[in-house]
Amino acid sequence: MGRWxxxxxxxxxxxxxxxxxxxxxxxxxxxxxxxxxxxxxxxLRVAVLVGEDDNPPAIALVCETLGQxxxxxxxxxxxxxxxxxxxxxxxxxxxxxxxxxxxxQDLFDEISMYYWDGEIDxxxxxxxxxxxxxxxxxxxxxxTLPSEMNARRPDWMIGANAAKPACLPKExxxxxxxxxxxxxxxxxxxxxxxxxxxxxxxxxxxxxxxEECSSLPPLTLVPFEEFAxxxxxxxxxxxxxxxxxxxxxxxLPEVSRIDAWFASLRLGVQFLLAAQDLVRLDPxxx
Amino acid sequence: MPPAQSAAIPAAxxxxxxxxxxxxxxxxxxxxxxxxxxxAQALHARILLDPANHKGEAAEPLQPPAGLRLAPLG
Numbered sequence: 565m566g567r568w569x570x571x572x573x574x575x576x577x578x579x580x581x582x583x584x585x586x587x588x589x590x591x592x593x594x595x596x597x598x599x600x601x602x603x604x605x606x607x608l609r610v611a612v613l614v615g616e617d618d619n620p621p622a623i624a625l626v627c628e629t630l631g632q633x634x635x636x637x638x639x640x641x642x643x644x645x646x647x648x649x650x651x652x653x654x655x656x657x658x659x660x661x662x663x664x665x666x667x668x669q670d671l672f673d674e675i676s677m678y679y680w681d682g683e684i685d686x687x688x689x690x691x692x693x694x695x696x697x698x699x700x701x702x703x704x705x706x707x708t709l710p711s712e713m714n715a716r717r718p719d720w721m722i723g724a725n726a727a728k729p730a731c732l733p734k735e736x737x738x739x740x741x742x743x744x745x746x747x748x749x750x751x752x753x754x755x756x757x758x759x760x761x762x763x764x765x766x767x768x769x770x771x772x773x774x775e776e777c778s779s780l781p782p783l784t785l786v787p788f789e790e791f792a793x794x795x796x797x798x799x800x801x802x803x804x805x806x807x808x809x810x811x812x813x814x815x816l817p818e819v820s821r822i823d824a825w826f827a828s829l830r831l832g833v834q835f836l837l838a839a840q841d842l843v844r845l846d847p848x849x850x
Numbered sequence: 851m852p853p854a855q856s857a858a859i860p861a862a863x864x865x866x867x868x869x870x871x872x873x874x875x876x877x878x879x880x881x882x883x884x885x886x887x888x889x890a891q892a893l894h895a896r897i898l899l900d901p902a903n904h905k906g907e908a909a910e911p912l913q914p915p916a917g918l919r920l921a922p923l924g
Contacts, residue, residue: 631868631871788868792866792867792868796866799867799870803864803870
């Protein structure tokens with residue numbers, strides 16, 4: 565990091581050791597904060613980690629926000645359902661590339677593993693409740709079953725309700741297009757030069773104790789309004805031990821990689837800004 | 851036979867996820883300072899290096915404290 569900063573210095577001023585350290589932190593922090601500044605959808609934090617056992621230093625990108633993402637008009641607006649469903653589906657398909665976020669299918673799968681031994685239809689779920697938890701027919705009727713959970717989804721959460729791009733108002737279609745384009749650019753990054761990517765094995769090496777954390781991301785696209793109990797159930801481990809809140813961990817074997825990291829940070833921010841614009845759009849009703 | 855319901859140990863009371871988020875406790879990303887006495891805090895203030903003040907940096911090699919009779923190993 566020191567070499568990266570010194571290459572950017574206009575003057576060849578001499579620093580003491582402590583002064584140099586302060587200067588390096590100041591220059592790096594300012595560069596990161598300037599890039600992250602326009603994002604209000606989530607709070608992000610960057611930390612430079614020292615590598616042990618001959619590992620190079622690494623830059624970690626962590627999500628500090630917890631709970632349901634603000635979905636704006638998609639959740640609470642009065643725009644037609646097919647528009648809201650199209651926007652929600654697009655966020656669900658793309659956001660996970662940059663943010664530690666889980667969607668309805670992930671929640672359903674977790675609940676299915678917890679209560680129904682991985683079964684996804686009512687009949688098999690009833691059988692597993694009887695066989696593995698020894699519940700009586702009466703007790704089973706009090707349990708949540710897959711069809712009841714699925715039926716609780718509001719219409720805008722169901723992908724099949726999404727309108728085709730040609731049927732959307734121009735403004736919304738453009739916002740979706742920008743989101744998809746920014747997402748594509750992010751996906752094309754090489755994984756070892758991507759601020760928004762991490763390798764689990766590397767994470768365990770750089771962040772001792774992280775394996776104790778829940779594997780559940782801290783953010784969700786699932787609304788609390790309808791699924792508070794299920795979200796509470798699956799988040800229990802995370803509340804006790806911490807959530808898997810890393811967006812990325814990028815080891816830097818050479819100084820030149822810092823520029824690549826910054827370039828990828830900017831691409832991710834453009835993608836998140838596209839998502840933020842979509843959430844704030846609120847297209848006027850026809 | 852399933853164990854009688856009355857024999858089960860009730861679950862410890864806990865906050866729901868929503869309460870937990872609103873109260874913002876259990877924050878695992880930052881470590882809060884443990885509470886300490888004014889005396890301990892004064893000691894910490896003396897130990898902590900002041901990055902702007904070179905006098906805070908310990909001279910090498912480290913000198914043994916006055917009360918220690920034997921020279922440090924190594």
